[in-house]
Amino acid sequence: MTARNHLYLVDGSAYIFRAYHRLPPLTDPEGTPVGAVYGYTTMLWKLAEDLDKADGPTHLAVILDKGSTSFRNDIYPEYKANRPEPPEDLRPQFPLIRDATRAFSLPCIEEEGLEADDLIASYARAAARKGWDVTIVSSDKDLMQLIGKCEEPDEGVAEGGAIDMLDTMKNARIGREEVIEKFGVPPELVGDVLALMGDSVDNIPGIYGIGPKTASKLIADHGDLAGALDSAPEMKKSKLKERLLEGRDMAELSRVLVQLKEDCALPIAIDDMKLDGVPPEPLAAFLEKHGFTSLLKRLETGTGSPSRTTDLNPAKQTTAAAPASGDGNRQPPPEMPAVDHDAYECVQTMERLEHWITQSFAARIVAVDTETSALDAMQADLTGISLATGPNAACYIPLAHGGSDMFSEKPEQIETKAALAALKPLLESDAVLKIGQNIKYDLNVLARHGIAVAPIDDTMIVSFALDAGRSLDGIGGGHGMDELSERHLGHTPIPFKEVCGTGKKAIPFGEVQLDKATRYAAEDADVTWRLHRLLKPRLAEEGGTRIYERVDRPLIPVVAGMERLGIKVDRAGLAKLSEEFAAEIARIESEIFAATGEEFTIGSPKQLGEVLFDKLGYKGGRKGKSGQYSTDQTVLERLAGEGAEVATKVLEWRQLAKLKSTYTDALQAAINPATGRVHTSYSLVGAQTGRLSSTDPNLQNIPIRTEIGRQIREAFVAEKGNVLLAADYSQIELRLAAHMADVPQLREAFAAGEDIHARTAQEMFGTVDRDTRARAKTVNFAILYGISRWGLAGRLGVEPDEAQAIIDTYFQRFPGIQNYIHATLESVRARGYSETLFGRKTWFPRINSKNQAERQGSERAAINAPIQGTSADIIKRAMVRMMPTLENAKLGHVQMLLQVHDELVFELPEGDVEAASKVIEDVMASAAEPAVKLTVPLGVDIGSGRSWGAAH
Incomplete structure (x- = not known):
């Protein structure tokens, strides 16, 4: 306990609404809504854990609002009048939230x-x-008036205490300096600023037209509210003078409304808020009653126990899963001991390696992880391998440790070839499941040593199949091992930088001392084993088995194989393109400088903004918090549309500069010296909807329909005697929309092989020409992304009212689309997730947010997710089936090299193009079956040539 008493006051009302908006709707075993209750409980639990680890409170209480009215409504009846009523499913949760607070044996105060x-x-x-x-645990700006040191302590008290705030959303402390930075005035004057600016949330009037900056300046300049108001008569004639004079009464009323009442009778004595630990019985009863089994298990095992008396020695604790979804009906997780780094073994002899291999065969499941010299699996040297057959039953097998020069001393370790020869039967055995976290990387590393690891499971992919898009327990919704470990196991793994250092002092993993290397590497395998033990059963419980087993898991070795194959690029062609781009960039620069009358750094948003808006005087410039003008794509496109030639030139310059740095220069640097090819890395969890993403280098953002994009694709070439074949799904998302939304006109058009955009133009505008077809194409795709009237207006270059009329006409002609949108949103709001035709879930935790931007963003994504996700599932199914089908057709020498959105790229002998095209088309066209029978055909466009560009 600290020598000085420290009271924490939790603003429980703010927690309630944060909890409500953070989780999808949930019910307890009796059918009562408990989503907010569960979220509130986990947030309170997390707060207790965080404070327990820090210099936390000696006393704590949760403060709640008793009702919706207060004495302020007597002063000003319109106070908080514009606040909406609580949602229907939240109201019955208020008393349960009070029960939750008391279950923690914490004071719950309201009056x-x-x-x-x-x-x-x-x-x-x-x-x-x-x-x-x-x-004060809150981010409420009104409470910032309280911050500071008490200068008038009670009689007999030598020194008054200090008040600060803790914003748990940002994990930030708020003191006097932070208040001054936010408001421009010290805490004691915050109320005066609030009185001038008002508050739309609480319906405090303030003075119309005076915002935060003006209010802060007025108070800072004149000392307080009275001084600011009294200064008005002496001001020069201006809008501000008029507003201050006319609004004086409202400002003075507002000052009364924002003034905190600091002399309330205290319902509970402060000394009675002392923290003496959390008795488990009432908390256990509460958790059991409402079906919060994951939290109950944590309480029973002692993990993260919300108690100031919790023993924080990890070796004395056990770990269990933190809740993953708030589903109170999930089975309790398995009990596992806490991570014990001292239990790990460093395997330095063949005898001990054989012991671990035998143990792994007996276990039938082993977690595997490789340690390497670099992140690029195609060039990294293998440094060591770790195995785990159970919690704390883990080892590290060093293979290439020691100094980097020939004279440095090498520790005792098994020779690499001998170790891999011993491990190969285990890693390739059908009788033993190999578990990895992002195991695709390990597959590629080991494949370069002649080991084909199989069968496999991947905890990262399992997590993605369960929780794509979901943000959990105050932790982000990512699928990396460290994040999953913290979220599900309550354990923070050893950071890599703690082992290898950072910056100039960083060392390769092979130079790390073996004791440190063992703790780090074996922990990776141990944590992976634990995550698998915890997450894999959830697939069956939560309906994720179908998408994981039929689409995602079989895709892992397929994608790994594509990464190893890579694709050849024409270095000379790229170098020539880079030179041409450099010359074109220089020409555009000179034109920009001539048009602006000065030379400046075009790539600097600050300098560009000053030239466009200060020097050239273009209208509509807006400065952000940094004080510089925004010069993003939208701003430049607007200026270009208004006739600003400079903006047009800057857009051209940006595109060329990006393509040069991202592709023509970067692709040359990315050529693997051993293979002479470029090996991109695909992420199977990079997009929430299930689409693959490509990095190092990114081959998925090359412009599709521009001449420059075609030139870059020309640099991707086949080996001598071969050609590249590109197979691309034709308008697959529109076809899926026609099926999923049941749109007869579109289904008929696709079945007849019609131009779908021409058909839409005919339905929408009654005529088909170049203009109406282009507009129809824009509308077809925009509607599927839930575009607003303003968004469509921007794309079509029309007024919002005309755009709305186009949307209305579209829905009249194709009512199935509107029905699909409404049904999808209704389903996602109720369940919290969307679902593809193959059962892939994408979660939208902010779909019911009261924040309009968050809610609308989630709605737009939710409309498109089932369609885009189904499209992604279909091409993945095609990829999994492709090579076995080609092999059956005696075309096993055809190589699948790239996947770019709806397109697959192959390399093959020119003489096999016709035969391979037929097989590839059949596989892609029938990829949805038999799981899903579509009512529209899947069209596939195929082309071939010496280069990727020629294949289109």
């Missing part, structure tokens, strides 16, 4: 006629006068 802020203010001031420090 009729008072707001939580007033109680917090009264408790904070009283505690500070007693000499206690106080932390």
Whole structure:
């Protein structure tokens, strides 16, 4: 316990609404809504854990609003009048949230006629006068008035305490300096600023037309609210003078409304808020009653126990899973001991390696992880391998440790070839499942040593099949091992930088001492084993087995094989393109400088903004928080549309500069010296909808329909005697929309092989020409992305009202599309996730957000996710089936090299193009079957040539 008492006051009302919007709707075993209750409980739990690890409180209480009205409504009846009523499914959760607080044996304080802020203010001031420090757990700006040191302590108290705030959303402390930075005035004047600017959330009027910056300046210049208001008569004639004079009464009223009541009677004595640990019985009863089995298991095993008396020695604790979805009906996770680094073994002899191999065969499941010299699996040297057959049953097998020069001392370790020869039967055995975290990397590393690892499971991919898009327990929704470990196991793995260092002092993993290397590497395998033990059963419980087993898992070795094959690029052709781009960039630069009358750094947003808006005087320039003008793509396109030639030139310059640096220069540098080919890396979890993404280098963002994009594709070539074949799904998302939304006109058009955009133009505009077809094409794709009237107006170059009329006409002609959109949104709002035709879930935790931008963004993504996700599933199914089908057709020498959105690229002898084209088309066209029978045909366009560009 700290020598000085420290009181934490939790703004529970803010927690409630954060919890409600963070999780999808959930019900307990009795059918009562408990999504907010569960979220609130986990947030309170996490707060207790975080404070327990830090210099936390000696005393703590949760403060809640008792009702929707207070004494302020007597002063100003419109106070908070524009706040919407709580959602129907939240109302019954309020009493349960109070029960949750009391289940933690924490004081839960609320008073009729008072707001939580007033109680917090009264408790904070009283505690500070007693000499206690106080932390208010909230981000509410009204409470920032309280921050600072108490200068008038109670009689007999030597020194008053200090009040600060803790914003758990940003994990940031807010003190006096932070308040001054935010408001431009110290905490004691924040109320004066609020009185001038008002507050639309609480319906505090303030003075119309005075915003935060003006309010802060007025108070800072004149000392307080009275001084600012009194200065108005002496001001020069201006809008501000008029507003201050006319709005004085409203400002003075607002000052009363924002003033916190600091002398409330205290319902519970401060000394009674002392933290003495959390008795488990009432908390266990509460968790069991509402079906929060994951939290109950954590309580039973002691993991993250929300108690100030929790023993924080990991070796004395056990770990179990943190909740992954808030599903109270999930079976409790398996019990596992805490991670014990001292239990790991460093395997330095063949005898001990044989022991681990025998143990792995007996276990039938082994987690495998490789340590290497670099991130590029195609060039990295193998440094060591770790195995795990159970919790803490893990080892590290060093293979290439020691100094980098020939004279450095090498530690005892098994010779690499001998170790791999011993491991090969295990890693290739059908009788033993090999588990990895992003195992595709390990497959490629080991394949270069002649080992074909199989069968496999991947915890990263399992997590993605379960939780794509979901943000959990205050931790992000990513699928990396460290993040999964913290989220599900409550364990933070050893950071890589702690082992190898950073910057100039960083060393290769092969130079790490074996004891440190063993703790780090074996932990990776141990954590992977634990994650698999925890996550794999959820697939069956939550309906993820179908997508994981039929699409994602079989795709892993396919994609790994494509990465190893790579694709040849014409270095000389790329170098020539780079020279041409450089010359063109220089020409455009000179034109920009001539048009602006000065030379400047075009790539600097700051300098460009000053030239466009300050020097050239273009209208509509807006400065961000950094104080510089925005010069993003949207701004430049707007200026170009208004006739600003400079903006047009800058857009051309940016495109060429990006293509040069990203492709023509980077592709030359990416050529593998051993293979002479470029090996991209595909992420199977890079897009929430299930689409593959490409990195190092990214081959998926090359412009498709521009001449420059074609030139870059010309540099991707086949080996001598071969050609490249490109097979591309034709308008697959529109075809899927026609099926999923049941649109007869579109289905008929696709079945008849019609031009779908021409058919849409005919339906929409009654005529087909170049203009109406182009507009129809834009509308076809835009509608599927849930575009707004303003978004469509921008794309078509029309007024919003005309764009809305086009949308209305589209829905009238194709009512199935509108029905699909409504049904999809209704389903996602109710369940929290969308689903593809093959069962892939994408979660949208902000679909019911009260924040309009968050909600609308989620709605747009939710409309498209089932269609784009189904498209991704189909091409993945085609990829999995492709090579076995080609082999059956005696075309096993055909190589599948690239996947780019809806396109597959192959390399093959020129004489096999006709035969291979037929097989490839058949596989792609029938990839949805038999799982899904589509009512529209899947069209596939195929071309071939010496280069990728020629194949289109």
